[in-house]
Structure formats: C-alpha cells, structure tokens
Amino acid sequence: MNAAFREPGSGRAADGPGAKAVLEGPDIRRALTRIAHEILERTKGGDAVVLLGIQTRGVTLAERLAGALEEVEGRAFPWGSLDVTMYRDDLRLKPARALGRTEPPPEGVDDRVVVLVDDVLFSGRTVRAALDALNDLGRPRAVQLAVLVDRGHRDLPIRADYVGKNLPTSMRETVRVLLAENDGRDAVLLGPVAGTAEEDE
Amino acid sequence: MNRHLISAADLTRDDALLVLDTAEEMAQVADRTVKKLPTLRGRTVVNLFYEDSTRTRISFEAAAKRLSADVINFSAKGSSVSKGESLKDTALTLEAMGADGVVIRHGASGAPHRLARWVQGSVVNAGDGTHEHPTQALLDAFTMRRRLGDLDGRRVTIVGDVLHSRVARSNVLLLATLGAEVTLVAPPTLFPVAVGSWPCEISYDLDAVLPKSDVVMMLRVQQERMNAAYFPTVREYSRRYGLDAPRMARLPEHAIVMHPGPMNRGVEIAAEVADSVRSTIVEQVANGVSARMAVLYLLLGGSEPAIGKEVPA
Numbered sequence: 420m421n422a423a424f425r426e427p428g429s430g431r432a433a434d435g436p437g438a439k440a441v442l443e444g445p446d447i448r449r450a451l452t453r454i455a456h457e458i459l460e461r462t463k464g465g466d467a468v469v470l471l472g473i474q475t476r477g478v479t480l481a482e483r484l485a486g487a488l489e490e491v492e493g494r495a496f497p498w499g500s501l502d503v504t505m506y507r508d509d510l511r512l513k514p515a516r517a518l519g520r521t522e523p524p525p526e527g528v529d530d531r532v533v534v535l536v537d538d539v540l541f542s543g544r545t546v547r548a549a550l551d552a553l554n555d556l557g558r559p560r561a562v563q564l565a566v567l568v569d570r571g572h573r574d575l576p577i578r579a580d581y582v583g584k585n586l587p588t589s590m591r592e593t594v595r596v597l598l599a600e601n602d603g604r605d606a607v608l609l610g611p612v613a614g615t616a617e618e619d620e
Numbered sequence: 621m622n623r624h625l626i627s628a629a630d631l632t633r634d635d636a637l638l639v640l641d642t643a644e645e646m647a648q649v650a651d652r653t654v655k656k657l658p659t660l661r662g663r664t665v666v667n668l669f670y671e672d673s674t675r676t677r678i679s680f681e682a683a684a685k686r687l688s689a690d691v692i693n694f695s696a697k698g699s700s701v702s703k704g705e706s707l708k709d710t711a712l713t714l715e716a717m718g719a720d721g722v723v724i725r726h727g728a729s730g731a732p733h734r735l736a737r738w739v740q741g742s743v744v745n746a747g748d749g750t751h752e753h754p755t756q757a758l759l760d761a762f763t764m765r766r767r768l769g770d771l772d773g774r775r776v777t778i779v780g781d782v783l784h785s786r787v788a789r790s791n792v793l794l795l796a797t798l799g800a801e802v803t804l805v806a807p808p809t810l811f812p813v814a815v816g817s818w819p820c821e822i823s824y825d826l827d828a829v830l831p832k833s834d835v836v837m838m839l840r841v842q843q844e845r846m847n848a849a850y851f852p853t854v855r856e857y858s859r860r861y862g863l864d865a866p867r868m869a870r871l872p873e874h875a876i877v878m879h880p881g882p883m884n885r886g887v888e889i890a891a892e893v894a895d896s897v898r899s900t901i902v903e904q905v906a907n908g909v910s911a912r913m914a915v916l917y918l919l920l921g922g923s924e925p926a927i928g929k930e931v932p933a
Binding site for chain 1: 654
C-alpha cells in the first residue's frame with residue numbers, strides 16, 4: 420500500500436505488454452556520465468555542488484551521479500535525499516501518503532549550488548514542490564535540475580538544466596524508469612496508458 | 621464516513637507502524653531552521669479541553685501549527701461550558717465553524733466517541749476520563765523504538781495507578797498490537813476489575829519483574845481521582861512500587877525509564893531516577909509533538925484519513 424502511495428500513477432502499464440525499452444542499462448550509465456561532465460562544466464569544477472535526489476528514484480540517480488562526478492574529479496561529492504510529499508499540490512486529492520526520507524548532506528544547502536535530481540520530468544509539479552521543500556531547508560546559492568528523461572507536457576514554467584534523454588511522448592503514454600537498486604534492472608520503458616492518465620512524473 | 625483516533629485499538633499494526641515511521645520524518649522538522657511544513661494549510665484544528673492539561677494541549681497545538689493548520693483553543697474554563705452548555709451544543713458550534721479536526725480531552729470516558737457522531741471532522745482523543753489516551757501511547761512507542769529499535773518481543777513493565785490510568789490502557793493495547801510483551805505492576809487495589817481481559821500479564825511484585833524489563837514506565841499516582849484510600853500511606857506505596865536508585869540498578873543495562881508526566885517526584889519516581897540518563901521523560905515531550913504531527917497529517921492531510929476507525933452513527 421505504501422509503495423503505491425509513494426509513486427502515484429507511476430504507470431504500471433509501462434511494465435505490461437506493449438511497453439518498449441527506450442533506454443537500457445548502458446544508455447543510462449552513459450547519460451549519467453555525460454550529465455556529470457555537464458555539471459562540472461557549468462559549475463566550473465563543481466566546488467559548491469550538492470546533489471539532492473527526489474524520492475524515490477531520484478535519490479538512486481543522485482547517488483549514481485555523485486559516483487560519476489567522483490570518478491571524473493577524484494573527490495567525493497555530497498548528496499542527499501528530498502521527500503516532497505508534504506509540499507505536493509495534489510495532497511488533498513488522495514488519502515494521506517507515507518513519507519519518504521529527507522536527508523540533506525551534513526554540509527547543508529546554504530550557499531551551495533543544489534542540483535535536484537529526478538527520474539522523469541513531466542508536469543513539473545514535483546519540481547515545484549521540491550523548490551518549496553528546499554526553501555525550508557535553507558538558502559542555496561543556486562538551484563539546478565537534472566533529470567534522466569524529459570517527456571514534455573509541462574504544466575508549469577519549469578525546465579531542466581541537464582537532461583539524460585529528451586523523449587517526445589503523447590499524453591496517452593506512460594514513462595517508467597527502472598533502476599537496479601529499486602527494481603532489479605536498469606531501463607526506461609515507454610508504454611501505452613492503461614485507462615487512467617499518469618499524474619506523476 | 622470519517623475516521624477518528626479514539627482508542628489505541630483503532631490502529632492496526634500497519635496503521636501504527638505508519639504513524640511511527642511518519643513521526644520519524646516529522647521529528648526531522650524540529651532540527652531545521654524553518655520548523656514548519658505547509659501540509660495542513662487552510663485546515664482548522666480545534667483543541668477542545670474540558671480538563672486541565674499542560675503538555676498535551678501545548679503538544680497538539682505545536683503539532684498543528686508546525687503543519688500550518690489554523691488552531692483554535694477551547695478550554696472549558698472561561699467558555700460557555702461554565703454557563704452550562706452541553707457537549708453536543710459545543711460540538712454543533714464547532715461544526716458551524718468548520719473544524720476539520722477536533723482534539724478533545726474530557727473527564728468523562730467515552731466523550732470523544734460521542735463527539736465523533738456529531739461532527740464531520742476527525743476526532744482525536746487526547747484523554748477521556750480513565751479510558752484512553754492513544755497519542756500518549758504512540759509517543760511512548762515512538763520513544764521506545766528510537767531508543768531500543770523494533771518493539772517486537774520487547775518487555776515493557778508499566779507500574780502504578782493502572783485503575784485511573786488512560787495511559788496504561790492505551791499503552792497495553794498499542795504495545796500488544798506492535799508485538800511487545802507488557803506486564804502491569806500495581807497493588808491489587810489499583811487494578812481495574814476487567815484487567816484479566818487485557819492483552820498483558822499482571823504482577824504485584826515490582827522487584828521480581830524489573831530484571832527482565834527493557835522498559836519501565838512509571839504511572840502517576842492520580843490523587844485527584846482517589847476519593848477512597850487505595851493504599852495505606854503514600855510512603856508505603858512509594859516503598860513497594862516507587863522507582864528509586866537501588867531499584868533502577870536491578871534493571872538490565874540497556875533498559876529505559878519512562879513517565880508520561882506530570883511526575884510526583886518522591887512518590888512513584890525518585891528525583892535521581894527521573895534525572896538519570898536512562899530517563900526518557902524530556903524526550904517523551906519532544907517526541908509527543910512528532911507523534912501528534914504524524915497523527916494529524918495522516919488523519920487530515922489527504923482527501924480522507926489514512927488511519928483510524930469509523931464511528932457508526
């Protein structure tokens with residue numbers, strides 16, 4: 420029950436028949452490595468960079484991204500997790516959900532360049548909630564956004580700074596990111612909608 | 621139909637664990653610079669207190685405010701209750717004000733249950749007579765879990781005035797749900813008649829139980845509820861059932877000492893025990909806010925409550 424609450428409408432349909440893998444394990448790894456290089460380039464060496472993954476799969480991606488950054492720069496990068504459940508604008512549309520962990524790195528976020536990390540960018544509502552949540556944690560110098568997949572259809576004026584793959588989709592499709600740590604394998608699946616529209620990203 | 625938290629027995633094991641896990645996340649908010657979440661913005665919580673209370677009322681108020689709810693405090697003193705207004709009329713007034721949640725403390729056992737039939741919002745029992753105090757049990761379980769880990773198979777000893785204690789009843793029910801083994805210790809006069817049907821052991825000998833306890837919870841001797849003499853003298857009670865330093869020394873190394881407060885220092889608990897490192901009394905107060913935030917969030921945060929039980933009309 421709780422797992423279902425944590426990933427509202429994460430598109431079970433994408434698991435079913437008719438779902439096709441648009442990214443496989445090696446593609447995901449290469450995308451993260453490229454994003455790591457882009458982060459270092461844009462932040463001029465990534466001195467003040469802190470990675471904050473949005474629960475659930477964003478946290479896994481943030482950890483991997485921190486690993487990719489470390490591989491390039493040879494030093495550890497702080498990363499943590501952010502749960503945005505209590506900041507969501509659709510909180511009142513469903514029964515109260517179980518909360519995920521919010522654990523910023525011990526360095527905090529004040530005066531840092533915070534890179535929010537999520538799996539799929541869709542309506543932009545999760546990112547808006549994340550910006551609000553971040554506001555209560557401290558005052559970053561800048562906030563950037565890294566996503567593995569941007570599937571378009573934004574409801575809000577939000578865009579990603581780093582994108583693993585731009586994936587043009589119709590509203591009638593679901594995008595599901597599978598990660599070995601959470602799901603046993605790495606893949607990005609694109610599938611038809613099974614009746615209800617996907618509301619999460 | 622709405623769901624309420626009136627008895628600790630309203631919570632299934634999954635519900636109880638969900639509250640404790642949620643409380644763990646809520647506790648982090650206390651460490652931040654901005655100790656506030658926007659979750660209950662625009663919702664109204666009424667604190668309806670017919671009995672005196674310091675920590676419970678403040679705790680619920682702090683919890684609701686940290687979740688950005690609007691809080692209306694109502695205490696029987698200085699309200700129309702002293703002019704003779706009934707609980708039902710007060711309930712209808714609250715209803716007209718649009719309370720989403722009502723936190724009630726009342727001297728009569730069963731008052732929250734009654735209230736739940738009259739209001740649309742969710743009712744949270746903050747102590748009714750000698751019946752129940754479920755959020756106290758939740759904060760106690762939360763405190764135990766933070767100190768000792770999983771409660772499954774843990775041995776909890778609750779000592780003292782069980783007869784007048786709503787804390788004891790709620791704790792026994794919740795701890796049984798969570799898989800802990802509870803032993804109640806008191807003089808025979810301070811056990812309720814039906815204690816045999818509770819999911820726990822009973823004992824009259826504190827010294828025998830202490831060495832195998834992971835948790836000792838001392839209950840307050842509720843002298844204000846004692847019209848008759850339940851024990852010969854306070855001194856004799858204290859000697860047989862009070863927790864002093866020599867008794868504390870009989871506890872296992874890791875055991876903790878709890879007290880729901882307010883304490884009668886020197887009666888059920890010695891000052892040196894209350895102030896020792898094993899004592900969680902101050903922690904319990906801080907944890908109370910987190911546990912109540914969790915309850916309010918799970919009851920009021922979504923489109924419908926995620927915990928609790930319906931009350932048939």
